[in-house]
Amino acid sequence: MECRLTPSATVQFSVGSETVNQTAGTFSIPVTLTGAVTPSITSFASGFNDIRSEAFDATGNLYVADAGNNMVWKVTPIGVVSSVLNVGRPTGVAFDAAGNLYVSSEVLQRVLQITPGGQTNVYAEFVDNSGLLPINFSPFGPAVVDAAGYLYVAVVGNGAGAVYKVQPGGGASTRFAEPFFGATGLCSDAAGNLYVANSFDSFRGRVNKVTPGGVVSVFAEGFKYPGSLAFDAAGNLYVGATSAGTVSKVTPAGVISTFASGFNLPGALAVDAAGNIYVGDTISVGGKVGNQGTVRKVSISHVTVPFTLTGTAVSGTDYRGVTAGSLVFAPGQTTAYITGTLVSDPGFSKTITFTLGSPSGDTTLGSPAANTLTIIEPAKKAATSTTAVLKADGSLWQYTGGTGLQLLSPAGTILSTSAVTDAAGFTDVYAITADHHLWEHTVAGWAYLSAGSFLQLSAATNAVGNAVIFAVLTDNSLWENSSLFAGDHWRLLSPGGTILSISAVTDAAGNDDVYAVTADQNLWQHGPAGWALLSRGSFQQVSAGLNGAGQALVFAVLTDHSLWENNPAFASDHWRPLSPAGTILSVSAGGSDDVFAITSDHHLWEHTAAGWAFLSVGSFASLSGATNTAGQGDVFAVLTDTSFWEYDPAFPALWQDLVPSGVAAGSAARTR
Structure with a gap:
């Protein structure tokens, strides 16, 4: 008996050339497999x-x-x-x-x-x-x-x-x-x-x-x-x-x-x-x-196709993350991607030519078999936002557009941080040090706030515009430090064993609101009237922001990785689903009714009143949203390669590579 098979498949690039702006941060070149694999x-x-x-x-x-x-x-x-x-x-x-x-x-x-x-x-x-x-x-x-x-x-x-x-x-x-x-x-x-x-x-x-x-x-x-x-x-x-x-x-x-x-x-x-x-x-x-x-x-069987790189772009100077290698198509897969990261290098445009080799089996090589990527590298514009940058070595830095990085604390000293801009326009940076104590950095330098076992922070401002900090301790209690409180300025908001994670924001009336995921994974809001239960459910991460009327709202990721928004402007129970289960890894609120999201494929999206917009492919690890001088949402992003980027609609090329490597997290100094 002779069993006969279907004709072989063909592999080729979708197009022979394309252009990418260097400030996009990443590139992704599709290679397609057509026909039936033998x-x-x-x-x-x-x-x-x-x-x-x-x-x-x-x-x-x-x-x-x-x-x-x-x-x-x-x-x-x-x-x-x-x-x-x-x-x-x-x-x-x-x-x-x-x-x-x-x-x-x-x-x-x-x-x-x-x-x-x-x-x-x-x-x-x-x-x-x-x-x-x-x-x-x-x-x-x-x-x-x-x-x-x-x-x-x-x-x-x-x-x-x-x-x-x-x-x-x-x-x-x-x-x-x-x-x-x-x-x-x-x-x-x-x-x-x-x-x-x-x-x-x-x-x-x-x-x-x-x-x-x-x-x-x-x-x-x-x-x-x-x-x-x-x-x-x-x-x-x-x-x-x-x-x-x-x-x-x-x-x-x-x-x-x-x-x-x-x-x-x-x-x-x-x-x-x-x-x-x-x-x-x-x-x-x-x-x-x-x-x-x-x-x-x-x-x-899997189909393997090798590829090589040539051109005027230099690895490590103009791009990184990709070398000559092979793409592998799994059974049923019709598209694979050659991906890499673009490095900040203002100057003349550069090119990378990717050339496919002979694929495995009796799969044939189609046309085009080469793709030339032109990298456009516009001149940079200085960033206008300020953010606290925590490096992987435990050092803390402050990044400000036009002045770059300023060291706040040396290596081995800082565990986590949260920043805010007060009413006077000064940036306050709160930091949990290696001994789990809490410090605040202002224009006057460092000030010791409290001993103790601090775990997580979220900064905001109070009714008079001074910076405040909400802090979760290792016993999962929640405390607030505000200049409006008498004595040592501390107040207990929730006892030990109750709080898993928090996110704070200051509304247009000057009220500092904090949203908290409790130990039973329910969601609560603490404002001027005290605590209010928002919803029962399996909440995992929250990020607080403001709506168009200046009211506090929250974006919530559930344990099934769906995304929901709670907004006083919404009718009925104020909840609305933004993205279904299995799609969202983490979020950070930006401008008015604006949220940035890392999706399950580690790409970056933004949701506004107009709906979802795709910002970039790439391996995004963490985000910190903010608002630019025009009131638009911008975001600071750490990639899995530890580079640190800022996206701002006011930038000519939208993206800027702020720190090439070594960053663990960033905290944008948000204003009310």
């Missing part, structure tokens, strides 16, 4: 007779329903075959989330359940007056049973087919969807839709889609006796056409292509966790099957 086909296990169904357990063992041998077999990941159950013509196997194995038997006209402990039970029977027999079945969603415990079974009889729904625990069943022309293939997608192969439909060769509500529609057609189905993790459907001896791939959009061909009777399909496809291929001799059935493994 898979390899190997024999995984053999000696079967009439393979009807396949299913994987949670540990990667493949179970094979061998109707000709009246046996269910187990095949380990290395291809060792052993018997599991001797039963009359098994035609379907599948697992539920609890590890129970379900086996449909054409002879018994039953579905059997085998528990993880090895106990075999009769789960459902399918005998009625029309002689319906169970042929194949599949889980509803990612498991055999749905959330309510229902099992879905495809049944064929008298040239027509239906999908039955079996109640939790087995026993009674009801018709869920019909009619089908021989429902010998059944599988489900991640959304819980069922897909049915009409194996008796020789004219149209259809695969039907059945919604969770039982609505039937045509998903794809044109197959020669489609008999087996399986999904991969990317949502592609694979269809085994028994008459044509092919396995076709159907994308989520319904685009059909031949994935592999040359099989005899591809009557069963299964996909493992790595995306390999296992084809139950039975040989028919004189219209009869024999013990020559083989499970064939169809694998898609």
